[in-house]
Amino acid sequence: MSVITIERKVLEKNDQIAGRLRQQFRERGIFTLNFVSSPGAGKTSILERTFQELQGSMRVAVIEGDVQTDLDAQRVARYGVPVIQIVTLGGCHLEASLVQDALKNLDLNGVEILFIENVGNLVCPANYDLGEALKVAILSTTEGDDKPLKYPAMFLNASVLIVNKIDLVPYVKCDLKTLKGNALKINPALKVFEISCFTGAGISEWCDWLRKKGASA
Amino acid sequence: MSVITIERKVLEKNDQIAGRLRQQFRERGIFTLNFVSSPGAGKTSILERTFQELQGSMRVAVIEGDVQTDLDAQRVARYGVPVIQIVTLGGCHLEASLVQDALKNLDLNGVEILFIENVGNLVCPANYDLGEALKVAILSTTEGDDKPLKYPAMFLNASVLIVNKIDLVPYVKCDLKTLKGNALKINPALKVFEISCFTGAGISEWCDWLRKKGASA
Numbered sequence: 337m338s339v340i341t342i343e344r345k346v347l348e349k350n351d352q353i354a355g356r357l358r359q360q361f362r363e364r365g366i367f368t369l370n371f372v373s374s375p376g377a378g379k380t381s382i383l384e385r386t387f388q389e390l391q392g393s394m395r396v397a398v399i400e401g402d403v404q405t406d407l408d409a410q411r412v413a414r415y416g417v418p419v420i421q422i423v424t425l426g427g428c429h430l431e432a433s434l435v436q437d438a439l440k441n442l443d444l445n446g447v448e449i450l451f452i453e454n455v456g457n458l459v460c461p462a463n464y465d466l467g468e469a470l471k472v473a474i475l476s477t478t479e480g481d482d483k484p485l486k487y488p489a490m491f492l493n494a495s496v497l498i499v500n501k502i503d504l505v506p507y508v509k510c511d512l513k514t515l516k517g518n519a520l521k522i523n524p525a526l527k528v529f530e531i532s533c534f535t536g537a538g539i540s541e542w543c544d545w546l547r548k549k550g551a552s553a
Numbered sequence: 554m555s556v557i558t559i560e561r562k563v564l565e566k567n568d569q570i571a572g573r574l575r576q577q578f579r580e581r582g583i584f585t586l587n588f589v590s591s592p593g594a595g596k597t598s599i600l601e602r603t604f605q606e607l608q609g610s611m612r613v614a615v616i617e618g619d620v621q622t623d624l625d626a627q628r629v630a631r632y633g634v635p636v637i638q639i640v641t642l643g644g645c646h647l648e649a650s651l652v653q654d655a656l657k658n659l660d661l662n663g664v665e666i667l668f669i670e671n672v673g674n675l676v677c678p679a680n681y682d683l684g685e686a687l688k689v690a691i692l693s694t695t696e697g698d699d700k701p702l703k704y705p706a707m708f709l710n711a712s713v714l715i716v717n718k719i720d721l722v723p724y725v726k727c728d729l730k731t732l733k734g735n736a737l738k739i740n741p742a743l744k745v746f747e748i749s750c751f752t753g754a755g756i757s758e759w760c761d762w763l764r765k766k767g768a769s770a
Binding site: 455 | 591592593619620621622624625643645672673674675676677693695696697699700702703704705706718720721724725
């Protein structure tokens with residue numbers, strides 16, 4: 337039982353730090369999103385597409401979370417966006433304390449939207465509040481339409497679902513209607529976007545929504 | 554520091570049970586594989602294809618691990634294969650004790666190959682020995698060729714890498730040579746198969762290898 341007790345303590349401590357971060361983000365008018373998904377679902381590609389679309393209209397910054405390497409931070413930095421990489425060295429999720437530390441080295445002056453890209457993992461990051469305004473779950477069509485039922489916590493805790501790689505639907509076993517139905521069965525309040533970073537489909541709808549949210553934060 | 558201490562104890566206890574399971578599998582001549590991958594990389598599809606190919610030549614059984622639902626066990630059961638589902642209820646990986654419990658309800662009489670399909674997670678299952686002869690890491694081309702560098706532990710601890718969905722290479726940003734190069738950079742001893750469950754490419758090579766291993770276990 338001691339493991340469970342300590343786990344609860346870890347989560348409580350995390351929630352306290354996350355609460356303080358959320359307060360700071362609110363006071364500074366920064367709309368903060370926590371991007372969560374399996375590895376390779378397209379979190380970084382969506383960020384790249386989003387920066388192209390928002391260029392000149394919104395000021396953004398990024399915290400990248402990875403088990404190893406700063407490959408994602410390098411990709412994001414090409415867009416001239418302030419970015420800091422957290423390497424968890426084996427850790428399977430970001431925690432609020434890691435975000436707190438990262439913020440010491442990230443200039444948020446004038447920033448309207450902060451993207452936190454979590455470690456690629458559809459299980460563990462669901463339980464860790466990072467002080468975000470909301471979690472954005474990303475699911476690639478290549479993963480199959482049954483995933484919301486099989487990994488429910490992530491879809492329950494997210495406010496937004498981005499279905500990515502819709503250009504690949506003709507080539508994979510994934511029915512978009514079934515996928516959305518399964519996601520809404522877990523969480524009927526989910527706001528769903530369907531996009532393709534490859535063709536650009538759905539990117540402007542997603543970015544219009546972001547701009548609105550970023551402006552009113 | 555207490556969390557780390559307890560974590561080590563959990564792993565030590567897991568390793569003890571896994572050691573006993575490995576001994577049992579060896580004594581009974583059962584070749585046991587631990588399938589690990591991201592969600593949607595194709596673990597269950599590979600099992601389905603494998604059962605079609607091995608039908609009549611090898612006796613197999615399956616332990617399915619999922620966070621929620623028995624959808625995978627249902628898929629596998631259609632092939633007339635003995636299968637038992639472990640539902641972790643939020644847990645991000647299988648542990649040896651869960652496998653031990655599952656075996657009480659799985660008839661291994663005459664079984665030559667036991668497949669354990671882990672929870673879809675490219676991080677946490679890397680550290681948990683289930684008593685398997687070897688870990689088979691599965692990576693879908695849709696996840697991108699950088700994943701071995703970003704999630705190294707899984708590729709370091711695996712003996713086999715199955716690159717799945719090679720039929721999708723023309724439609725995604727994934728260079729097979731780069732992917733394999735990255736995987737072998739992490740673990741030069743990896744045995745690599747390239748397959749497509751959709752076209753059937755590479756399935757017979759994989760199953761030939763399995764038959765040989767199963768027969769000599």
